[in-house]
Amino acid sequence: MTYIIKGDGSKEKYDEKKLAKSLKRAGADKHTIEQIKALVRKKIYNGMTTKELFGLAFREFRKLQPIVAPKYDLKGALYRFGRSGFPFEALIERILVFQGFECRRNVTSHGKAVTHEIDVKAKKGSQVLMVECKHKSKEHLxxxxxxxxxxxxxxxxxxxxxxxxxxxxxTKFSGHSTRYAKSVGLRLLGWSYPKDDSLQSNIEKYKAYPITMLRGITPDLLERCIKKEVLLLSDIHGKSPEQLATLLGIAFQKAKKIAEQCKVCELK
Amino acid sequence: MTYIIKGDGSKEKYDEKKLAKSLKRAGADKHTIEQIKALVRKKIYNGMTTKELFGLAFREFRKLQPIVAPKYDLKGALYRFGRSGFPFEALIERILVFQGFECRRNVTSHGKAVTHEIDVKAKKGSQVLMVECKHKSKEHLxxxxxxxxxxxxxxxxxxxxxxxxxxxxxTKFSGHSTRYAKSVGLRLLGWSYPKDDSLQSNIEKYKAYPITMLRGITPDLLERCIKKEVLLLSDIHGKSPEQLATLLGIAFQKAKKIAEQCKVCELK
Known part of the structure; x- marks a missing residue:
């Protein structure tokens, strides 16, 4: 029996089926899954962290299916996204727009008692959502x-x-948070929550892939993207390397690599 | 004209009257106030921080009126108090008890939606307060x-x-916080707020001086005090140095100095 160490320090039995399931979810084909399983079987040791395990699987995935693999790191991409606060709100706005809402961001609302800054105001029919966005740039928060x-x-x-x-x-909601939200009618959208309408399932459904899924994106490049309102890979998908190089002020070779990675948007 | 630099970085004209008022409030007598004013006049320079100014005045105050002066550093004592979270709640409980409430701390309350941990539950007649305590150990928060x-x-x-x-x-409440609280009927107690019923005026009224007013109290000594439920100077006022040395497990000379400082409780 092999144990791995989770991010919060707890131990867990290594479960090959769980690994296969998460790879399949990200779009890995049978061959890739078998290859990764075999590699992990060879390299795993008692006390390996889930982070190491993820890194091992991810690197192999990227070798075998370079276009698909970044989907496997969606969680990481979301942590890297929006350190400045603003992009995450923009991502949530985009998802709400895909869901048919008309949105406005940073709306000042005069409440009964005081004035509030609302991250996103989203309208659809008679429904008007007051949306608060909380982006965390560290795991386990x-x-x-x-x-x-x-x-x-x-x-x-x-x-x-x-x-x-x-x-x-x-990130995740505590049990108290979800129970309370249900009771008062507060809609939640987070990592794996709610199960059938979670942040990642919405991202996958609408192919709203954050720009931080790009391989080795630097803070500087992220900054440039944000300035040009390039938040999703779909915002630049279809552009030629030349256009990309001009738009983002980057070298042609870099632009070429980025254009290649945008093909993730074409996947079914 | 001499300018001093406030903790938040802003500039302010040095105001001798303001200094005198704060000293008087802490119990400085006329002679002390005059001495401190003269000293500051000699030492002040453009760009002196309020922290330096306070230190200058406080050291002089302590020389001239050693028993009274610690009252001048109540704000600092409160910042040093309760780094572990618990003592500040205990201080608030004490003040509420002085105000005639029956109190219980860390009460589990089963709400409509979820279970909550209430810092202090305070009853007086038909009034039952749900008290939340927020201690900050840094200024300007x-x-x-x-x-x-x-x-x-x-x-x-x-x-x-x-x-x-x-x-x-x-610490202080933002303007939004006080407006909101007024509107929904939330009672606030904080630094200088509300003006006639603030934390410091309650501490003064009931002589609920925190133990952290002791000169140069170490984290270790604070820990010992907390373990013995010695939170206020009044908890040990009247004890002999021998008793104090035994109670807190400290040297006799140290205990003697502490007993001396407890005389602040005798001031009118």
């Missing part, structure tokens, strides 16, 4: 009860203007 | 709108058990 509590209280103050509160994050 | 929002939402969830929410802190 769960959204604890305080956040849904204050989002709900804020909603109560601006209730005239909105019909429902929503809280979006790239 | 204002309580922003999110905190009163979540405290109020928590109150709504446990409303069956409580009649009013309260938020206590050793």
């Amino acid at each position: 769960t959204i604890h009860i305080q956040t849904p509590l204050y989002v709900y209280a804020r909603f109560l103050d601006v209730k005239k203007e909105f019909t429902k509160p929503m809280l979006a994050t790239n | 204002t309580i922003h709108i999110q905190t009163p929002l979540y405290v109020y939402a928590r109150f709504l969830d446990v409303k069956k058990e409580f009649t009013k929410p309260m938020l206590a802190t050793n």
Whole structure:
């Protein structure tokens, strides 16, 4: 029996089926899955961290299916995304637009008591969502009860203007948070939550792949992308390397590599 | 004209009257105030920080009125107090007890949606306060709108058990926080707020001087005090140096100095 160490320090039995499932979800084909399983079987040792295990599988995945593999690192891409706060809000806005909402960002709303800055105001029919976005750039930072509590209280103050509160994050919600949200009617969108309508399933459904899925994206390049409102790979997909080089002010060779990686948008 | 630099980096004209007022409030007598004013006049320079200015005045104050002077550093004592979170809650409980409340700390309350840990539950007649304590160990960390929002939402969830929410802190509230609190009926207690019923005026009124007013208190000594539930100077005032040495496991000479400093409790 081989044990791996999770990010929070706890031990877990290594489960080959779980690995295969996550690879399959990201679009790995049978051959790739078998290759990675075999490699891991050879390299794994008691006490290997999930991070090391992920790195091992990811590098092999990238060798075998370079266009598909970045989908396997969506979580990492979301952590790298939006360190400045703004891009994550923009990503959530994009997803809501895909869902048929009309959106506005950074809306000032005059509540009963005070004025609030609302990250995203999203309208569809008679529904008006008050959306609060919480981006975390480190793993294992769960959204604890305080956040849904204050989002709900804020909603109560601006209730005239909105019909429902929503809280979006790239990380997980605590059990308290999800129970509370259900009870007061706060819509949650986060990592793996809710199961059938989670952040990653929405990203996959709408191919709203964040630009941080690009291999080895530097803070400088991310900055340039954000300035040009290039947040998703689909924003630049289809552009020629020449166009990309001009748009982002980068070398042609780099632009070529980026254009190649945008092909992930063509996958079914 | 001499300018001093405030903690947040802003400039302010040096105001001798303001200095005198704060010294008087702490109990400095006329002679002390005159001495300190003269010393500051000699030593002040353009760009002196308020921290330096405070240190200059405090050291002189301590020379002239050693028993009274620690009251001048109440803000600092509160910052040093309760780094572990617990002592500040205990201080707030003590003040509420002085105000005639019956208190319990760390109460588990089953709300409509989820279970909450309430810092202090305080009863007086038909009033039942749900008290949340926020201790900050660094200056210039204002309580922003999110905190009163979540405290109020928590109150709504446990409303069956409580009649009013309260938020206590050793620091300041933002303007948004105080406006919101007024609007929803959230009682606030903080540094200089509300003006006539602030944390420091309550501490002065009830002589609830935190143990961290002791000169040069070490983290180790603070730890010992907390273990013995010695939170306020009044908890040990009147004890002999021998008793203190035994209670806190410290040297007699140190105990003697501490006993001397407890005389602040005798001041009118």
